[in-house]
Amino acid sequence: MEKFLEKLSKETAIAFKEAGYDENLGKVGISNRPDLCEYQCNGAMAGAKIYKKAPIVIANEVAEKLKDSKAFSSIEVCPPGFINLNVSDEFLTEFVIEMNSANKYGVEEPAEKKRFMVDYGGPNVAKPLHVGHLRSAVIGESIKRIIRYMGHEAIGDIHLGDWGLQMGLVIAAFKEEHQDMVYFDDSYEGEYPKEAPFTVSDLEEIYPKASARSKEDAAFKDEAMACTKKLQDGVRGYRALWKHIINVSVADLKKNYDNLNVEFDLWKGESDVHDVIPGMVDYLKKGGYAHLSEGALVVDVKEDTDTKEIPPCMILKSDGASLYNTTDLATIMERKREYNPDSIIYLTDKRQELYFEQVFRCAKKTGLCDPKTKLVHIGFGTVNGKDGKPFKTRDGGVMRLEYLINDINEKMYEKISTGREMSEEEARSVSKTVALSAIKYGDLSNQASKDYIFDTERFMSFEGDTGPYLLYTVVRIKSILKKFAENGGNPDECKITANVSNASHKILLMKITGYNEMMEGAFEELAPHRICAYLYDLANVFNSFYHETKIIAEENEETKKSYIALLKLTLGICEDCMQCLGFEAPERM
Ligand code: ARG
Numbered sequence: 001m002e003k004f005l006e007k008l009s010k011e012t013a014i015a016f017k018e019a020g021y022d023e024n025l026g027k028v029g030i031s032n033r034p035d036l037c038e039y040q041c042n043g044a045m046a047g048a049k050i051y052k053k054a055p056i057v058i059a060n061e062v063a064e065k066l067k068d069s070k071a072f073s074s075i076e077v078c079p080p081g082f083i084n085l086n087v088s089d090e091f092l093t094e095f096v097i098e099m100n101s102a103n104k105y106g107v108e109e110p111a112e113k114k115r116f117m118v119d120y121g122g123p124n125v126a127k128p129l130h131v132g133h134l135r136s137a138v139i140g141e142s143i144k145r146i147i148r149y150m151g152h153e154a155i156g157d158i159h160l161g162d163w164g165l166q167m168g169l170v171i172a173a174f175k176e177e178h179q180d181m182v183y184f185d186d187s188y189e190g191e192y193p194k195e196a197p198f199t200v201s202d203l204e205e206i207y208p209k210a211s212a213r214s215k216e217d218a219a220f221k222d223e224a225m226a227c228t229k230k231l232q233d234g235v236r237g238y239r240a241l242w243k244h245i246i247n248v249s250v251a252d253l254k255k256n257y258d259n260l261n262v263e264f265d266l267w268k269g270e271s272d273v274h275d276v277i278p279g280m281v282d283y284l285k286k287g288g289y290a291h292l293s294e295g296a297l298v299v300d301v302k303e304d305t306d307t308k309e310i311p312p313c314m315i316l317k318s319d320g321a322s323l324y325n326t327t328d329l330a331t332i333m334e335r336k337r338e339y340n341p342d343s344i345i346y347l348t349d350k351r352q353e354l355y356f357e358q359v360f361r362c363a364k365k366t367g368l369c370d371p372k373t374k375l376v377h378i379g380f381g382t383v384n385g386k387d388g389k390p391f392k393t394r395d396g397g398v399m400r401l402e403y404l405i406n407d408i409n410e411k412m413y414e415k416i417s418t419g420r421e422m423s424e425e426e427a428r429s430v431s432k433t434v435a436l437s438a439i440k441y442g443d444l445s446n447q448a449s450k451d452y453i454f455d456t457e458r459f460m461s462f463e464g465d466t467g468p469y470l471l472y473t474v475v476r477i478k479s480i481l482k483k484f485a486e487n488g489g490n491p492d493e494c495k496i497t498a499n500v501s502n503a504s505h506k507i508l509l510m511k512i513t514g515y516n517e518m519m520e521g522a523f524e525e526l527a528p529h530r531i532c533a534y535l536y537d538l539a540n541v542f543n544s545f546y547h548e549t550k551i552i553a554e555e556n557e558e559t560k561k562s563y564i565a566l567l568k569l570t571l572g573i574c575e576d577c578m579q580c581l582g583f584e585a586p587e588r589m
Contacts, residue, residue: 001098001099001102001106001107001108001516003516003517004095004513004514004517005028005029005030005039005514005517007071007091007095008028008039008071008085008087009026009027009028009041010026011026011028011066011069011071011072012026012027012028012041012043012062012066012083012085013025013026013027014026014065014069015062015063015065015066015069016043016047016062016065018065019058019061019062019064019065020061021043021047021051021058021061021062022047022050025043025044025046025047026041026043026062027041027042027043028040028041028085029041029042030514031084031085033084036076036078036084037074037076037084037085037086038085038086038087038510039084039085039086039087040082040083040084040085041062041082041083041085042081042082042083043058043062043083044056044058044059044062044081044082044083045080045081045082048081054080054081055080055081056077056079056080056081058081059077059081059082059083060077062083063075063076063077063083066083070088070090070091071087071088071091072085072086072087072088072091073086073087073088073089074086087510089498089499089500089506090498092500092506092509092510092513093496093497093498093499093500093509094498095513096496096509096512096513096566096569097495097496099512099513099515099516099569100496100565100569104149104516104576105515105516105569105572105573105576106515106516107149107150107515107516107519107520108516108520109151110150110151110152113151113152113153114152114153114342114343115152115153115154115155115339115340115341115342115343116144116147116152116153116154116155116341116342116343116344116345117154117155117156117157117335117339117341117343117344117345118140118143118144118147118154118155118156118157118344118345118347119140119157119159119331119344119345119346119347120136120137120139120140120141120143120144120156120157120158120159120345120346120347121133121136121137121140121156121158121159121257121262121264122136122158122159122160122161122347122348123158123160123161123253124160124161124162124166125160125161125162125166125167125245125246125249125250125269126166126167126170126203126204126206126207126245126249127166127204127207127208128204128400128401128402129253129256129400129401129402130398130399130400130401131383131391131398131399131400131401131404131454132349132382132383132398133401134260134383134401134404134439134443135347135349135380135383135443135448136347136348136349136380137257137260137262138260138262138439138440138443138444138582139347139378139380139443139444139448139528140156140262140345140347141156141260141261141262141263141582142440142444142528142531142580142581142582143345143347143378143526143528144156145579145580145581145582146519146522146523146526146528146531146580147523149519149523149576149579149580150519150520150523155265155266155339155341156263156264156265156266157264157265157266157268158253158264158266158267158268158269159268159269159270159331160246160250160267160268160269160270160271161269161270162246162269162270162271163232163269163270163271163274163327164228164270164322165224165225165228166207166211167227167228167231167242167245168224168225168226168227168228168229168231169207169210169211169214169224169227170203170206170207170210170245171224171227171228171231171238171241171242171245172210172220172223172224172226172227173206173207173209173210173213173224174197174198174206174241175223175227178197181197182237183197183237183238183240183241184237185237186235186237188236188237192236192237192240192241196244196245196247196248197241197244198244198245198248199248200248200249200251200252203245203248203249210224232274246269250267256401256402259402259405259436260405260436260439260440261436261440261582261583262582268331270327270331272331272334273327273330273331273333273334276330276333276334277322277326277327277330280326280329280330280333280368281297281315281316281326283366283368284297284299284315284366285297287366287367289365289366290315293312294318295318296314296315296316296317296318297314297315297316298312298313298314298315299312299313299315299362299365299366300312301313301357301358301361301362301365303361310354310357310358310361311358312358313325313329313358313359313361313362315329324355325355325358325359325362328359329359329362329363329368332344332359332363332368332369332375333363333368333369336368336369336370336373340370340373341373342372342373342374343373343374343375343376344373344374344375344376345376345377345378345526346375346376346377346378347378347380348377348379348380349379349380349382350379350380350381350449351379352377352379353377353379356375356377356379357377360375360377363375376526378448378449378526379448379449380448380449381446381448381449381450381451381452382451383443383451383452383454384451384452384453384454385453385454386453386455388453391454405435405439407456408435408438408439408456408459408460409431409432409435411435411456411460412431412432412434412435412438412460413427413428413431415431415460416430416431416434416589417431429586430586430588430589433471433583433584433585433586433589434467434468434471434586434589435460436467436583437467437468437470437471437578437583437584437585438459438460438466438467438468439459439467440467440581440582440583441459441466441467441470441532441581441583442454442455442458442459442466442467444528444529444531444532444581445465445529445532445533445536446529447527447529448527448528448529465536467583468589469536469539470535470536470539470574470578470585471585471586471589472589473539473542473543473574474571474574474575474578474585475585475586475587475588475589476543476546477542477567477570477571477574478571478585478587478588479588480551480552480564480567481564481567481568481571483552484552484564487552489561489564491564491565491567491568492568493561494561494562494564494565494568495561495562495565496562496565496566496569497558497559497561497562499558499559499562501549501559502548502549503548504541504544504545504547504548504549505545505548505549507541507544507545508541508542508544508545508566508570509566511537511538511541512538512569512570512573514534515534515573518530518531518534519531519580522580528580528581531577531580531581532581534577535574535577535578535581538570538573538574538577539574542570549563551563551564551567
């Protein structure tokens with residue numbers, strides 16, 4: 001379906017043409033002086049330069065031609081040559097009626113369906129998720145959903161950090177305490193136990209200790225590297241133990257991501273490309289792409305147009321070990337072979353920006369990646385505490401995501417269960433739903449690249465630019481619709497009519513018209529915050545309408561039904577937006 005602003009622009013384009021000017025001057029935008037008009041066209045100003053005429057003259061001539069247009073209820077020329085426009089009720093309602101019956105409220109299906117891979121989450125096995133993992137999960141999930149909503153295919157891959165020294169460290173530390181377990185008996189040929197010899201809490205204790213120790217204790221570090229090598233060489237006992245680490249850790253990660261309403265299609269990890277790395281290295285050498293530099297194997301990726309220093313992309317360290325780069329390049333190669341995506345989108349902290357620039361250039365230059373495949377890195381900012389420094393626990397430690405979520409769930413439960421008649425069970429489930437919206441909206445409403453302050457109190461508030469406020473608005477609409485149904489009405493049979501009752505009614509209708517344009521923009525820019533901004537505006541204009549208009553008490557049956565249909569449309573749009581953001585509203589709250 002056409003965009004509303006395009007439709008308005010068409011009207012003014014015709015007027016420009018009829019007045020003897022270039023029709024491309026007839027672009028209409030939302031007014032930046034809402035006190036003066038609803039829409040505006042500034043084409044006369046640009047036209048003045050081309051036609052060497054005063055803009056006011058052009059504007060007046062165009063306004064004259066617009067007089068008979070059905071689209072506008074008022075056309076006013078303002079010095080030096082603005083054309084201020086108000087839309088007519090008929091034109092406006094006609095568009096909203098069309099939206100109401102269109103698929104996805106007027107968001108078009110793509111001419112060509114594309115395949116996107118979204119690489120997000122990126123947790124490391126055996127380490128608990130901390131607050132730094134929130135953004136990748138929440139933004140990545142939303143981007144995946146936006147892509148799907150737009151009618152494309154999106155494959156979400158968690159890309160686990162499940163290989164390399166971090167695994168060797170856990171194994172080495174465990175080995176020290178359990179020397180005599182079969183996993184470490186190289187002559188053992190039987191089956192290994194099915195049951196893991198540790199729990200996730202054990203792992204969470206082992207890893208940080210081992211990691212800290214390796215920085216001070218050289219012998220231990222050597223042992224961890226030896227364990228890493230044995231694991232990577234495929235020594236059976238080490239592989240078996242590693243499998244246990246993965247299984248225990250992944251089960252726990254699934255639980256945590258479930259709580260965030262985040263779902264991956266692929267649970268692949270760095271380890272999955274281990275076997276293809278030698279072939280890839282060979283290819284890079286044979287193709288003449290890689291060369292030795294101080295013992296390390298590198299690919300030069302700098303370009304003449306660079307304004308900053310872009311160091312070479314390292315493929316193998318001087319001891320022949322692979323690195324983070326190596327696995328990412330091999331993963332690109334495998335993704336091409338298995339999925340041949342049109343685009344791969346990565347979500348990580350923005351401090352990895354240069355790193356991805358190197359990897360992407362290397363992949364393109366060497367042909368590891370198909371020329372048509374777009375590689376996109378979305379680097380996000382830091383989650384800060386109220387003091388403006390990275391979010392920490394009260395005693396200065398890293399905040400575990402699980403604790404943070406539990407804490408907000410608990411606070412929300414207190415809020416919801418006081419002063420409301422709800423069973424304990426319902427209050428628990430409602431507060432979880434609302435808490436999730438607080439966390440996700442608090443994050444997503446910021447432009448991804450910016451840092452933001454995680455302000456629990458503010459995020460949880462039922463007023464202002466927050467998730468709970470949006471949910472509250474949605475619940476309000478649902479309850480009016482329910483009341484209408486209880487009184488014997490059927491919202492599905494209600495129709496929007498051409499009648500516009502008051503100013504806030506018109507503003508609501510105008511906000512609704514921007515939906516398809518906003519959604520397409522959010523997709524083009526991969527920017528969930530655009531949906532958040534729209535949703536917040538929509539909620540505000542809806543609430544003004546609600547406060548100024550009798551809905552259920554409206555006496556004119558046709559008008560009442562038109563309101564109900566408009567509420568249903570508003571609800572549908574809100575729900576689609578929330579679906580794309582990755583949270584939902586309860587039935588009541
Ligand atoms: N595991 C990595 C980390 O903790 C993030 C992985 C991001 N994805 C990627 N393809 N490199 O930093």
